Amino acid sequence: MNHTLPPTRDVPPRRQAQIRARLEQEVGRGRRAVRFAPLIAAGVATAAVIALVAVAAPWRPGGADTAAGPSSRSGYPTTAPPRTYSTAERPVIPNLSPERIAEIEQGCVDSTGIGGRAVLHQYLTDSIGTFALLYTENAMLSCTVDSPTMPYNAGFTAGLRVEWLPGEFAADGISAASGGNGGKPGYEGRLGYEMVAGRVSSKVARVTYAQGGQTAEATIANGTFVARIPRPADWGVPEGHGTGDVRAYDAQGRLLGTLDSMSRERCYMNPEYVIVFGNKEADPTTCLPAVSWRH
Amino acid sequence: MTTDDPDDRTLWSQAAAGSGPAFGVLFDRHAKAVYNHCFRLTASWAAAEDHLQNTFLVAWRKRDRLRLEHDSALPWLLAVATNVVRGDRRTVARRLRLFRRAPVETAVPDHADQVAERVDDQRRMAVLLAAVAELPRNEREALALCVWSGVSYADAASVLGIAEVSVRARVSKAKARLTRRLGAAPVVAVPALTLEDR
Numbered sequence: 468m469n470h471t472l473p474p475t476r477d478v479p480p481r482r483q484a485q486i487r488a489r490l491e492q493e494v495g496r497g498r499r500a501v502r503f504a505p506l507i508a509a510g511v512a513t514a515a516v517i518a519l520v521a522v523a524a525p526w527r528p529g530g531a532d533t534a535a536g537p538s539s540r541s542g543y544p545t546t547a548p549p550r551t552y553s554t555a556e557r558p559v560i561p562n563l564s565p566e567r568i569a570e571i572e573q574g575c576v577d578s579t580g581i582g583g584r585a586v587l588h589q590y591l592t593d594s595i596g597t598f599a600l601l602y603t604e605n606a607m608l609s610c611t612v613d614s615p616t617m618p619y620n621a622g623f624t625a626g627l628r629v630e631w632l633p634g635e636f637a638a639d640g641i642s643a644a645s646g647g648n649g650g651k652p653g654y655e656g657r658l659g660y661e662m663v664a665g666r667v668s669s670k671v672a673r674v675t676y677a678q679g680g681q682t683a684e685a686t687i688a689n690g691t692f693v694a695r696i697p698r699p700a701d702w703g704v705p706e707g708h709g710t711g712d713v714r715a716y717d718a719q720g721r722l723l724g725t726l727d728s729m730s731r732e733r734c735y736m737n738p739e740y741v742i743v744f745g746n747k748e749a750d751p752t753t754c755l756p757a758v759s760w761r762h
Numbered sequence: 763m764t765t766d767d768p769d770d771r772t773l774w775s776q777a778a779a780g781s782g783p784a785f786g787v788l789f790d791r792h793a794k795a796v797y798n799h800c801f802r803l804t805a806s807w808a809a810a811e812d813h814l815q816n817t818f819l820v821a822w823r824k825r826d827r828l829r830l831e832h833d834s835a836l837p838w839l840l841a842v843a844t845n846v847v848r849g850d851r852r853t854v855a856r857r858l859r860l861f862r863r864a865p866v867e868t869a870v871p872d873h874a875d876q877v878a879e880r881v882d883d884q885r886r887m888a889v890l891l892a893a894v895a896e897l898p899r900n901e902r903e904a905l906a907l908c909v910w911s912g913v914s915y916a917d918a919a920s921v922l923g924i925a926e927v928s929v930r931a932r933v934s935k936a937k938a939r940l941t942r943r944l945g946a947a948p949v950v951a952v953p954a955l956t957l958e959d960r
Binding site (some may be wrong): 471472473474475476477478479482483486487489490491493698736737739740741751752755 | 781782785786789790793795797798801802807811814815816818819821822823824845848849880882883884886900910938
């Protein structure tokens with residue numbers, strides 16, 4: 468058997484010319500034009516990543532009272548190694564002890580059954596209740612804390628490439644819940660809600676969420692955002708519930724991106740030319756650069 | 763390269779400052795080596811063409827992050843190419859699985875001799891890659907860089923971010939494993955280091 472290497476060969480001239488033309492096109496865009504040019508549309512993983520699940524169904528074991536269903540094209544791996552954080556890197560959650568944070572992280576991830584290590588990024592209490600937003604290596608967890616029937620109840624969006632943003636923000640989960648949780652015992656009188664949660668780049672200073680004639684300001688912390696619109700206890704998630712309108716702005720009030728401006732066909736690639744969001748079948752040379760997310 | 767040609771370090775600094783022509787010269791100078799390196803990682807000339815393009819696009823986008831420490835940009839370009847191949851999920855192992863399932867690429871019935879030669883290249887390379895498929899990835903890549911593409915141990919260590927002794931160890935282990943795997947057959951001939959003028 469011949470184990471020698473095949474001889475080196477020239478690049479076919481026509482192909483070399485094509486590649487050179489492609490490089491010239493890239494070079495002609497100007498210095499750093501691709502990587503750092505302001506993107507017309509801030510990243511929203513809408514179609515590919517967001518799962519809009521309007522939950523009126525009763526609680527199910529291991530599930531969630533509000534479920535943002537898995538949306539990855541590749542399923543949701545549960546065995547990815549947990550990201551480790553140094554003390555300095557960890558998200559800052561005011562008024563919570565490290566022990567309590569650890570309890571929430573463990574409780575929320577256990578309630579999903581997806582495994583892995585979740586890191587708490589936001590913890591807030593509003594008229595709807597207490598909510599925790601967490602991220603694992605590849606999933607977002609939207610976790611209701613201290614609900615009437617269980618201490619932690621998390622929905623999740625899995626299959627995320629959380630180290631990358633498709634622009635300046637990613638709406639990783641949009642969900643809604645009927646008031647009284649659709650009549651589930653123990654939830655009588657509880658408010659319904661509509662919400663969106665996701666990640667933002669450091670440029671984003673403000674996120675708004677408009678849905679059903681109301682607009683909510685998102686809380687932004689630790690590279691994430693959460694916007695919730697409370698609904699009456701007798702409110703039910705309407706048929707054909709839409710995603711609403713999510714907008715991200717910088718500190719000067721400039722619009723960085725919207726949910727609507729994203730196309731299913733748009734794609735984003737990382738510096739290694741791997742498509743991390745959007746149409747995985749696209750030619751990488753047509754993709755926009757993804758923005759690093761470092762929280 | 764004539765004595766009047768600027769060296770890679772000069773060209774790279776110009777490219778980092780935004781000079782497209784300088785980058786074009788670097789492309790012309792190293793395209794063949796990168797192309798052949800990608801072929802050796804994929805056993806497909808067609809895939810190598812795609813990876814060649816992607817390698818230089820990535821290189822352009824990363825140009826201002828790199829300060830050339832050596833006279834040649836080639837070691838770094840080959841490392842980028844390796845990452846492109848890996849990142850594109852066309853790892854050696856994956857490609858080999860593909861090759862085991864699928865016939866070798868159908869040749870375009872044109873330029874018959876040349877096409878036949880290239881198809882034969884792919885068959886031979888697929889056999890070689892089959893032999894190295896069981897190696898750990900870091901050994902495969904060190905082998906491809908240092909043995910197949912002729913990058914020095916020092917340059918490979920630099921671009922891989924590891925110690926030179928580690929590169930030597932990886933290559934040595936790879937050769938030993940291949941020798942065991944291939945029995946008495948010669949391991950992998952070191953190609954003549956005349957890939958390009960650098």
